[in-house]
Amino acid sequence: MQSWNGYLQEEIERMASRNAVVIFSKNTCCMCHAIKRLLCGMGVNPTVYELDDHNPTWQHALFSLLGSSSSSALPVVFIGGKLVGSMDSIMAAHINGTLVPLLKEAGALWL
Amino acid sequence: MASQGIGGTGLTDSGPSSHSHHNHNMPYAVYRGINPASTSFINQESSGFDFGELEEAFVLQGFKISNDEAKASLYAAAAATGKPAATLEMFPSWPMRFQQTPREKSKSREESTDSGSLSSRVQPHLEPESPISRKASSDHQQNTQEQQQQLQNMASNNPRTGGLQTELAASKSNSEKKKGAASTSERVLDPKTLRRLAQNREAAKKSRIRKKAYVQQLETSRMRLSQLEQELQRASSQGIFLGGGTTAGSNISSGAAIFDMEYSRWLDDDQRHMSELRTALQAHLSDGDLRLIVDGYIAHYDEIFCLKGVAAKSDVFHLITGMWTTPAERCFLWMGGFRPSELIKMLIGQLDPLTEQQVVGIYSLQQSSQQAEDALSQGLEQLQQSLIDTIATASLHDGMHHMALALGKLSNLEGFVRQADNLRQQTLHQLHRILTVRQAARCFLVIGEYYGRLRALSSLWLSRPRETLIADDNSCQ
Numbered sequence: 314m315q316s317w318n319g320y321l322q323e324e325i326e327r328m329a330s331r332n333a334v335v336i337f338s339k340n341t342c343c344m345c346h347a348i349k350r351l352l353c354g355m356g357v358n359p360t361v362y363e364l365d366d367h368n369p370t371w372q373h374a375l376f377s378l379l380g381s382s383s384s385s386a387l388p389v390v391f392i393g394g395k396l397v398g399s400m401d402s403i404m405a406a407h408i409n410g411t412l413v414p415l416l417k418e419a420g421a422l423w424l
Numbered sequence: 425m426a427s428q429g430i431g432g433t434g435l436t437d438s439g440p441s442s443h444s445h446h447n448h449n450m451p452y453a454v455y456r457g458i459n460p461a462s463t464s465f466i467n468q469e470s471s472g473f474d475f476g477e478l479e480e481a482f483v484l485q486g487f488k489i490s491n492d493e494a495k496a497s498l499y500a501a502a503a504a505t506g507k508p509a510a511t512l513e514m515f516p517s518w519p520m521r522f523q524q525t526p527r528e529k530s531k532s533r534e535e536s537t538d539s540g541s542l543s544s545r546v547q548p549h550l551e552p553e554s555p556i557s558r559k560a561s562s563d564h565q566q567n568t569q570e571q572q573q574q575l576q577n578m579a580s581n582n583p584r585t586g587g588l589q590t591e592l593a594a595s596k597s598n599s600e601k602k603k604g605a606a607s608t609s610e611r612v613l614d615p616k617t618l619r620r621l622a623q624n625r626e627a628a629k630k631s632r633i634r635k636k637a638y639v640q641q642l643e644t645s646r647m648r649l650s651q652l653e654q655e656l657q658r659a660s661s662q663g664i665f666l667g668g669g670t671t672a673g674s675n676i677s678s679g680a681a682i683f684d685m686e687y688s689r690w691l692d693d694d695q696r697h698m699s700e701l702r703t704a705l706q707a708h709l710s711d712g713d714l715r716l717i718v719d720g721y722i723a724h725y726d727e728i729f730c731l732k733g734v735a736a737k738s739d740v741f742h743l744i745t746g747m748w749t750t751p752a753e754r755c756f757l758w759m760g761g762f763r764p765s766e767l768i769k770m771l772i773g774q775l776d777p778l779t780e781q782q783v784v785g786i787y788s789l790q791q792s793s794q795q796a797e798d799a800l801s802q803g804l805e806q807l808q809q810s811l812i813d814t815i816a817t818a819s820l821h822d823g824m825h826h827m828a829l830a831l832g833k834l835s836n837l838e839g840f841v842r843q844a845d846n847l848r849q850q851t852l853h854q855l856h857r858i859l860t861v862r863q864a865a866r867c868f869l870v871i872g873e874y875y876g877r878l879r880a881l882s883s884l885w886l887s888r889p890r891e892t893l894i895a896d897d898n899s900c901q
């Protein structure tokens with residue numbers, strides 16, 4: 314189990330580095346819907362992986378990546394291959410003005 | 425409007441009647457701080473007055489008065505107009521005007537059954553005065569004072585209306601306070617005046633005693649309240665649900681009751697912080713000192729967001745329906761609190777002068793806040809839609825399953841309220857970052873005062889006069 318989790322974590326990181334903005338979501342999750350609306354509204358075209366309700370191992374792996382300090386809830390966002398966090402982290406970054414530069418740096422936004 | 429005083433020597437003046445009628449067509453109204461000129465239209469009759477017009481005046485001008493007081497004062501007027509004391513029958517019954525402060529109003533309610541004594545509030549503000557006062561300031565004011573004196577006298581001779589003297593005396597003292605009590609220098613100290621002065625002193629003493637008793641009562645209530653709070657804390661930690669609980673007999677969960685208590689304490693703290701900010705700004709403290717105070721205010725806000733987080737876990741509906749706020753705030757509620765972009769919009773005009781960089785920062789903050797709000801709102805909408813679908817498709821067979829599903833979806837509400845509060849908190853912190861210490865101090869003062877006014881608006885609205893104010897004894901309010 315431990316090694317499988319470890320493998321999943323690596324796989325997640327691999328998936329996250331393939332695109333500028335990667336969102337791990339669930340299609341029944343409304344907060345995931347909110348974060349998609351936020352990023353799309355800003356002009357970002359995120360890559361979204363919808364996790365399976367019936368197979369929670371991916372979620373476990375994700376949350377262990379997040380660490381105990383973050384809330385163990387979807388969505389989880391990677392920008393430029395780096396873990397940013399969940400909705401609260403994204404919103405905090407947007408409000409304090411660091412989100413847009415981060416997106417530009419990752420090539421997700423052009424202006 | 426009335427022009428001259430009541431004849432030459434006040435009470436002993438004989439023959440004021442027809443002369444006075446024309447001079448004292450003053451409206452009889454209970455109100456607070458009203459412009460005298462605006463009420464003159466109310467009553468032009470000399471004998472008695474028209475309740476209908478008075479009522480209209482109340483409604484039109486939207487005064488804050490309570491039903492009881494209005495009636496009491498009107499009855500007083502009626503008594504005054506209908507049954508003058510024997511010694512004063514030389515005076516016609518004109519309508520009179522007086523004013524009351526809110527403090528006096530509440531006190532007068534208290535003292536309504538005390539007959540035979542003049543209202544306390546006349547003291548210590550009252551300077552001994554006679555109806556003869558010839559103060560050069562507005563004659564109109566003179567009239568008021570003199571009329572009130574006479575009215576009081578008449579009332580004091582009329583035990584039945586004794587309780588209503590409080591209204592009159594209160595207004596009298598109020599008008600005196602406001603306009604500067606008449607000086608005693610040109611007084612003719614006739615026996616009636618002396619007796620009145622003595623009565624005033626009596627009343628003052630009685631009022632001081634009553635006030636003391638009232639304060640005692642408040643103190644004990646306060647202790648009782650904190651005891652109750654402690655019990656409540658204990659009970660809630662044991663997970664007891666309060667039935668028929670703390671708000672108007674409605675069922676309120678213990679989590680909600682606790683939050684309401686903590687919120688009201690937070691509001692008191694808010695007042696304290698604001699006056700600290702105000703004095704600090706006026707005293708032109710150094711930036712370092714001011715920074716401490718501003719940081720303290722930010723921490724104060726962090727505290728309420730933390731409390732809301734706890735409350736969201738136990739009773740998210742209480743937060744999201746705004747039952748913890750006043751009606752006016754509730755009207756503008758967004759996801760369990762204020763809307764950050766609206767707050768910034770309100771602030772923009774009041775933060776001048778700003779550097780160009782600051783202006784850019786603030787507008788950018790407004791925009792990102794707006795985007796975040798929209799995203800959260802859309803997320804919440806999707807949650808509602810999903811809930812509706814779940815409940816709608818619940819059939820006879822798998823109804824329980826759907827209800828369980830719906831419950832699960834409902835639990836996501838907490839997340840949205842938390843994120844909304846998070847957004848609010850981040851917005852305040854960012855404002856703090858963009859502004860200088862002094863600007864931030866002013867900014868938070870503006871915010872505090874704004875919400876204070878919004879809350880006050882709710883109270884005013886709730887106690888506004890209604891149409892059935894006057895004639896209807898059964899009017900509910």
